[in-house]
Amino acid sequence: MSMNAVGRPTRPVPGLTLAGTIPATLGGGRGLLQDEGLIFEREGWDSSGVDLPEPSRDAADLGDMVRKAPMRLPGLSEPEAMRHYVRLSQKNHAIDLALYPLGSCTMKHNPRLNEKMARLPGFADVHPLQPQSTVQGALGLMDQLAHWLMTLTGMSAVAMSPKAGAHGELCGLLAIRAAHEARGDARKRVLVPTSAHGTNPATAAFVGYEVEEIAQTADGRVDIADLAAKLGPDVAAIMVTNPNTCGLFERDVIEIAELVHAAGAYFYCDGANFNAIVGRVRPGDLGVDAMHINLHKTFSTPHGGGGPGSGPVVLSAALAPFAPTPFVVKRGEVYELVEYREGEAAQAFGRLCAFHGQMGMYVRALSYMLSHGADGLKQVAEDAVLNANYIKARLSGVMSAAFEGPCMHEALFDDHWLEGTGITTLDFAKAMIDEGFHPMTMYFPLVVHGAMLIEPTETESKAELDRFCDVLLLLAQAAKAGDAERFKGAPFHAPLRRLDETLAARKPRLRWRPELSVGVAAE
Amino acid sequence: MRYLPLSPSDRSAMLGVIGAATIDDLFVDVPHAARRDQPVDLPFHQGELEVERALSALAARNRTAGQGPFFCGAGAYRHHVPATVDHIIQRSEFLTSYTPYQPEIAQGTLQYLFEFQTQVAALTGMEVANASMYDGSTATAEAVMMAARVTRRGKAVLSGGLHPHYARTAETLAKVAGVQVQRLDAAIDGEAAVLDAIDDDTACVVVQTPNLFGTVTDVTAIAAAAQAKGALLIVVVTEVVSLGLLKGPGEMGADIVVAEGQSIGNALNFGGPYVGLFAAREIYVRQMPGRLCGETVDADGRRGFVLTLSTREQHIRRDKATSNICTNSGLCALAFTIHMSLLGEVGLRRLAAINHAKALDLRDGLMGVPGVEILTERFFNEFAIRVPTDAAALVETLAGQGILAGVPVSRLSPKGGMDDVLLLCATETTTSSDIAALVAALKGAF
Numbered sequence A: 001m002s003m004n005a006v007g008r009p010t011r012p013v014p015g016l017t018l019a020g021t022i023p024a025t026l027g028g029g030r031g032l033l034q035d036e037g038l039i040f041e042r043e044g045w046d047s048s049g050v051d052l053p054e055p056s057r058d059a060a061d062l063g064d065m066v067r068k069a070p071m072r073l074p075g076l077s078e079p080e081a082m083r084h085y086v087r088l089s090q091k092n093h094a095i096d097l098a099l100y101p102l103g104s105c106t107m108k109h110n111p112r113l114n115e116k117m118a119r120l121p122g123f124a125d126v127h128p129l130q131p132q133s134t135v136q137g138a139l140g141l142m143d144q145l146a147h148w149l150m151t152l153t154g155m156s157a158v159a160m161s162p163k164a165g166a167h168g169e170l171c172g173l174l175a176i177r178a179a180h181e182a183r184g185d186a187r188k189r190v191l192v193p194t195s196a197h198g199t200n201p202a203t204a205a206f207v208g209y210e211v212e213e214i215a216q217t218a219d220g221r222v223d224i225a226d227l228a229a230k231l232g233p234d235v236a237a238i239m240v241t242n243p244n245t246c247g248l249f250e251r252d253v254i255e256i257a258e259l260v261h262a263a264g265a266y267f268y269c270d271g272a273n274f275n276a277i278v279g280r281v282r283p284g285d286l287g288v289d290a291m292h293i294n295l296h297k298t299f300s301t302p303h304g305g306g307g308p309g310s311g312p313v314v315l316s317a318a319l320a321p322f323a324p325t326p327f328v329v330k331r332g333e334v335y336e337l338v339e340y341r342e343g344e345a346a347q348a349f350g351r352l353c354a355f356h357g358q359m360g361m362y363v364r365a366l367s368y369m370l371s372h373g374a375d376g377l378k379q380v381a382e383d384a385v386l387n388a389n390y391i392k393a394r395l396s397g398v399m400s401a402a403f404e405g406p407c408m409h410e411a412l413f414d415d416h417w418l419e420g421t422g423i424t425t426l427d428f429a430k431a432m433i434d435e436g437f438h439p440m441t442m443y444f445p446l447v448v449h450g451a452m453l454i455e456p457t458e459t460e461s462k463a464e465l466d467r468f469c470d471v472l473l474l475l476a477q478a479a480k481a482g483d484a485e486r487f488k489g490a491p492f493h494a495p496l497r498r499l500d501e502t503l504a505a506r507k508p509r510l511r512w513r514p515e516l517s518v519g520v521a522a523e
Numbered sequence B: 001m002r003y004l005p006l007s008p009s010d011r012s013a014m015l016g017v018i019g020a021a022t023i024d025d026l027f028v029d030v031p032h033a034a035r036r037d038q039p040v041d042l043p044f045h046q047g048e049l050e051v052e053r054a055l056s057a058l059a060a061r062n063r064t065a066g067q068g069p070f071f072c073g074a075g076a077y078r079h080h081v082p083a084t085v086d087h088i089i090q091r092s093e094f095l096t097s098y099t100p101y102q103p104e105i106a107q108g109t110l111q112y113l114f115e116f117q118t119q120v121a122a123l124t125g126m127e128v129a130n131a132s133m134y135d136g137s138t139a140t141a142e143a144v145m146m147a148a149r150v151t152r153r154g155k156a157v158l159s160g161g162l163h164p165h166y167a168r169t170a171e172t173l174a175k176v177a178g179v180q181v182q183r184l185d186a187a188i189d190g191e192a193a194v195l196d197a198i199d200d201d202t203a204c205v206v207v208q209t210p211n212l213f214g215t216v217t218d219v220t221a222i223a224a225a226a227q228a229k230g231a232l233l234i235v236v237v238t239e240v241v242s243l244g245l246l247k248g249p250g251e252m253g254a255d256i257v258v259a260e261g262q263s264i265g266n267a268l269n270f271g272g273p274y275v276g277l278f279a280a281r282e283i284y285v286r287q288m289p290g291r292l293c294g295e296t297v298d299a300d301g302r303r304g305f306v307l308t309l310s311t312r313e314q315h316i317r318r319d320k321a322t323s324n325i326c327t328n329s330g331l332c333a334l335a336f337t338i339h340m341s342l343l344g345e346v347g348l349r350r351l352a353a354i355n356h357a358k359a360l361d362l363r364d365g366l367m368g369v370p371g372v373e374i375l376t377e378r379f380f381n382e383f384a385i386r387v388p389t390d391a392a393a394l395v396e397t398l399a400g401q402g403i404l405a406g407v408p409v410s411r412l413s414p415k416g417g418m419d420d421v422l423l424l425c426a427t428e429t430t431t432s433s434d435i436a437a438l439v440a441a442l443k444g445a446f
């Protein structure tokens, strides 16, 4: 038995492998995974982790408006707060840990230079309503980012203020609606392929349109005949994702645009998948009238566990006059923010949010763009597509690809290859968690049975892709060999086992309440 | 290129495995007319140093709030954020994770969202809160839409004290949804004017406290009047620190409370990203927009958290969803929740009291300036004054002297007839010498 410097054995005891018989720990912690309760479950609610001076005056002038009832907000000292959140953080998967192949989400590396730049006081410590003469750098940055977005897409204008992709869809459809109304041509319907992301139909309905689905062909693209049949004088727009949510380029996109335009409708393109073509294909060359760009996908602003994002919308010349306020214009050497419906904004459809959009995300995105340049961005698209096709090629022998031919930036599989195993897409995904990978996007798009949508992005090395493919192939073999237990109960090695989502929805418990203690949910 | 791991030999080996001769073979589905072999007309890649230089040069062309006396509020507030907050939100596990769709490996995010929802509910005095919206203004627009769904009515009444940008955001959305918006005339102390506008078709009344002009309003009577007519009361809060000192909207009978959460944990950021807070009565939870995190158990009976009630959301309900929101403000919500956990009730109450005291100091200083009239009677940390000149021009002049003197109402409502009204704000970051500098500058200005 070998000994370490202080004379303790360093090797596991031979024969004691514990597999299958791991005793539960007694206190709840598990090695590096600490058991961490809610902040509300701590003792003592009267401390604070912030030292503030005594207020110099009382609030007698506020009379009975002063809040008396306790709020029940616990305060943590700084060391306690640090531990609490660091412990929580360790229960998360992250792109910085391993491949995060969520299709349609573009989980790529988030350069830290961008974080540093966004925190420069000249960007972070600036108020949105300061006199414009004091924020020329910020307006200049917005203008420069706008220039990059217009050049990369080949479009004539861009509305910067939308705060995420779905907000961008809202922006695009509102511009389309305003353009029709300006002609006295109010229209009722929006056509959306069955494979569309949920935000597309949700946005169209939000804007007051009826949503009609367009069928898909056997090779995963818009069914042009069905589109032609459904187009008519009451159709306002079509919303098509390109590359689409099956990870395929819409080959007939130009023809689609022509059909749509001939019917007097507009072509809204969901640009969530722009990463596949950035620097290589300009949507403006495809007949697109409006397209949102998720800066938090293609241009690497971090997803932050759900946001914030940013969803600027590029617009064709026909839609540009209807762009919402505010926007930046350059007059001579001076940048000006046009904030109201007058002058060049006379036809603006309105306003989407309080200020000028997601400045913090603009800085990050521009930092990313300047770093890559036109040459690097083209390489981004090529590597993203190469990586996805590589995965597709390596896995296709064992797993069933949903469509033949090359894919764009994501590889889509269905669940035919699992037939007869009793294992579902969900089970397979949960087993991936045990192997240290985040599952792919599952059961989306809806048009493919048991869909598994894998988007590696360009920031994965070949070695990491190989490791991922090797593991998936081993898992696939295990599935086919009937090792169902590994899948049905998975994950076994994650911070938690599978969660009871039905219980959560049936008896919604959406906040901590003093009267409900831990474990009550188990009944 | 430093962010791209593939080497030229990797690329050719991979093409070999794929069975493609060149990368172009993978782009065959792109129509010929749209294929570009050459990079677009933009500069080529640059190193970190060069990028840092270029962006720093732009940053240097902005005057920062911390550079001198600063009195801007009106929907965005400068507060001190503890260093711990920014450190934690930059941890890879929070910064570089996605929406917590796989709860087994996202308990970190889910637990803080649950804590966030609990804090927001406590702060607003409401029963439930969601996991964040884009910002306060979009949350307001969504609240109006929600009220129309709940009541099945088609009219929204907006007070004249509602932030004009919030009002326009709500109007933009309401118009296309067929909800008629009645916006009352701007009034310093006029939230109660909504009482006269409530009728049988009113889905909601939207009031703001403290309002745009800083006025603090007890909305209890408005809640009662709205509810008596079957309408909902939506209370908007743009300065969430105020809730550490002022009665919670829930206590006053609000049905929905929406707020801008930027003040806690988040920088000014020239307007975004911010974090919208959305809270409501529990009976309306199934009509709420946005994500909700709920408690449950795992297969071994251990407590855990999941996203829940998603049958309201776009990815399940598509065109029948309560909202189209998907990506929200997760990381800003984390910043909020960390800062709030550090403050606790004790710290929040004190922070609010300090803000209020500073604003009283500011008001007292301005009362000594001949020609300045204080317009707001009862306020938290911001108030309106009338100046004997054009307020926007005055602000511009003082900016030239290194003082950011506040927000002229004309910036938010041009042609609103309030060109001589200026909104000023003081927070814990305001010093007595800042106030003295402003007072001295104003004395010399007119």
Ligand SMILES: Cc1ncc(COP(=O)(O)O)c(C=O)c1O
Pocket (backbone or CB within 6 Å): A104, A105, A164, A165, A166, A167, A197, A199, A200, A241, A245, A270, A272, A273, A294, A309, A310, A311, B325, B326, B327
């Ligand atoms: C295809 C597609 N469209 C739209 C969206 C919505 O974008 P966001 O989440 O930024 O609102 C997404 C994001 O998940 C998407 O994948």
